[in-house]
Amino acid sequence: MPMRHATSSRLQPLGFAHLPPEAHLNLPPAALVEAALRRGEGTLTDTGALMCDTGQFTGRSPKDRFIVRDELTAASVWWGDINLAFDPQQFDQLQQKMVAYLAGKELFVREAYAGAHPATQLKLRIVNELAWHNLFCCNLFLRPEAGADTSWAADFSIICAPGFEADPTVDGTRQKNFAILNFSKKVLLIGGTAYAGEMKKGIFGVLNFLLPTQHDTLPMHCSANVGAAGDAAIFFGLSGTGKTTLSTDPHRHLIGDDEHGWLPGEGGLFNFEGGCYAKVIDLAQEKEPEIWQAIRYGAIVENTRFVPGTRTVDYANKSVTENTRTAYPIDYIPNVARPSVGPAPRHIFFLTADATGVLPPLSCLDKSHAMYHFLSGYTAKVAGTEMGILEPQATFSACFGAVFLPLHPTRYAELLGRQLDENPAAQVWLVNTGWTGGGYGVGHRMQLRHTRALLTAVLTGQLAEVKFRPHPVFGVQMPGAVPGVPTDLLDPRRTWADKAAYDQAAATLARKFVTNFEKYAPAASPEILAGAPLLASPVAEPALQLA
Incomplete structure (x- = not known):
């Protein structure tokens, strides 16, 4: 099947009646790095990592995260200050406007998984306006094996267009940026923000809804590792409490650094992701050597700055934000569990x-x-x-x-x-x-x-x-x-x-x-x-x- 035909058939369910002139399907990391550099989205550091900025939003914007309220979610979602309701018709209109905005642009399409256990795995399809966002998704989600057939009907899709801004008076959002989950249509819309973590955490929210209700499985905001004797450990905590740092242990195998599921009974652990999204403020080689070594070609660093006159990252520089981060595939860490599961x-x-x-x-x-x-x-x-x-x-x-x-x-x-x-x-x-x-x-x-x-x-x-x-x-x-x-x-x-x-x-x-x-x-x-x-x-x- 020609590549263009393959991409077109994948995007039609999302409303793309006509494929944009340039729509790239499952580009390898090297090609995405080249595309990001060509498009002026980033700069290479002296270790080969791609340095990118997220613009106005250097972190998540929880007050602009919504869930469509319909027959599926009305009685099951915990509505309130955290889960804000969004109108189904306004979601449809917003999706149509986003698709129209992307119609003439160069797009980057990726197919990946969320969840390392086959029984609970989500098949993902992601449409990105930015090449470096597509590299982020390649790093953070689970990657299909080479040659695998990914012409699937996606269990969930993401449309992420940082350049598209909502009109709150018309679209029902709070302000120009938004992240909206529609569980019935199995779509996540993200616009007006280039903070890549919105994609990662959006799918985490999806799994937090589906795993308890469909699989009786506990989703967890935790990191996990396992020792040589098969003794697994999990680390709960919000960002900044040390989940990534403390679970990255040279004497233990890393299962994952942020999101996991725990199967019923004596069932084991499984990672939701295929990569790590670690904070790098004040990162030092002697304190966190595994993370330090992982920041190389194919990895991303967000909102960092160089030592003046060099391409060396100044990890102490917080002029943009304290939430400076790196995103890299989990196998950039030497002692990882393969596959990313544990007891x-x-x-x-x-x-x-x-x-x-x-x-x-x-x-x-x-x-x-x-x-x-x-x-x-x-x-x-x-x-x-x-x-x-x-x-x-x-x-x-x-x-x-x-x-x-x-x-x-x-x-x-x-x-x-x-x-x-x-x-x-x-x-x-x-x-x-x-x-x-x-x-x-x-x-x-x-x-x-x-x-x-x-x-x-x-x-x-x-x-x-x-x-x-x-x-x-x-x-x-x-x-x-x-x-x-x-x-x-x-x-x-x-x-x-x-x-x-x-x-x-x-x-x-x-x-x-x-x-x-x-x-x-x-x-x-x-x-x-x-x-x-x-x-x-x-x-x-x-x-x-x-x-």
């Missing part, structure tokens, strides 16, 4: 960047505390991961990824609880990669070497004989000693010069937990509620004195 996890880490400096650097959670903290999803939004975030802000994000959850959070929590029951050997740990010795502005960020030492002690069984004691407010179990970590660091109260100030900060944070959990409490079991901080409820306001 049920032996260790489950909840990563939190606690900006208050209250939580311990490591603590063990029983099932009650695990479920409570999973639903709470406490962390701090780190600068640059979203538009307008300039310094850490305390936040609660259910399941450590509420912005990606189309269903009610309790649906995912129930799936996790079932997995803990069916895999009793699994241990859950809370890891604070945030501040110690005081809150943000007073204390200091946890040292990466200490966090790595804590995780190594867990993964290698060094804490089997260590005594634990409960935190007086949060009830999580703190180890008394860990090799390679100062003992005083293990109890956060000891790191504060002003112990009374710590007690006050701990009580304040506990009240925030309880207040946040009020929206889940009516549906929570006694077992989950048992994981709440020992401060039972927020401090009551003084009663009014009646005359």
Whole structure:
């Protein structure tokens, strides 16, 4: 079949009645790099990586993410501030306008997979206005084997046109940029933004909807790796908490750095993606050698800048954003699991960047505390991961990824609880990669070497004989000693010069937990509620004195 005919038949279901003059199908990475350079979309660094800018939007724009509300989604989606409803007719009109906009342009079409397990795999078709976006998709999604037949009916499609801007008064968007999921039509529309992460996270949202409802499988915003003995570990956490850094371990095989599924029962883990999308602000070879070496020809770096007079990336430069990133195929990391699957996890880490400096650097959670903290999803939004975030802000994000959850959070929590029951050997740990010795502005960020030492002690069984004691407010179990970590660091109260100030900060944070959990409490079991901080409820306001 001629290439042009093949591409035309693939795009007709998306509304392309006539194929644009130049529509490239499944170009290899080298050809996409050449196209990006020819079109002025980027510049090569001295390591061969392609440096590109994302323009006005250097992070996701959650307030401009919508889901079409129709018969399929009306009763199932968790509508509210996170999942914003969009009209089906306006979606159709917007798609038609996007197709018309792209009709005379050079396009880049890619076919890929999402999900490494065949039983739950999504077949994707992606239409890109930008060559470097198509390279991003080649790197981040799973690549079909050479010679594979990809003339499939896509399970989900993406149309991404950064140059197309919506008219909010006509199109129903909030502003000119948008990302809109239509589960009935199986299409994701992205326009007005060149931030490539919108494509990746859009498909993550699709899997968060489909896997629980169709496959009884838990989708997770986590990284995962596996040791030589077959002991898998997963790392939950929002962007900036260390998922990519901590799961990239030279002594363990990386399954994936951001998105995974956990099959029912004793079923194992599987990666949703075929690449890594890692933050590179202040990247240093000695601290993260695997990521450093992965930034080579075929990889992308976003919103970075050169050392003046060179083609060497200055990773300390945050003049564009703190959310500088790299996107590369997972096999650019030397010790990856092939295929990107693993057994049920032996260790489950909840990563939190606690900006208050209250939580311990490591603590063990029983099932009650695990479920409570999973639903709470406490962390701090780190600068640059979203538009307008300039310094850490305390936040609660259910399941450590509420912005990606189309269903009610309790649906995912129930799936996790079932997995803990069916895999009793699994241990859950809370890891604070945030501040110690005081809150943000007073204390200091946890040292990466200490966090790595804590995780190594867990993964290698060094804490089997260590005594634990409960935190007086949060009830999580703190180890008394860990090799390679100062003992005083293990109890956060000891790191504060002003112990009374710590007690006050701990009580304040506990009240925030309880207040946040009020929206889940009516549906929570006694077992989950048992994981709440020992401060039972927020401090009551003084009663009014009646005359």
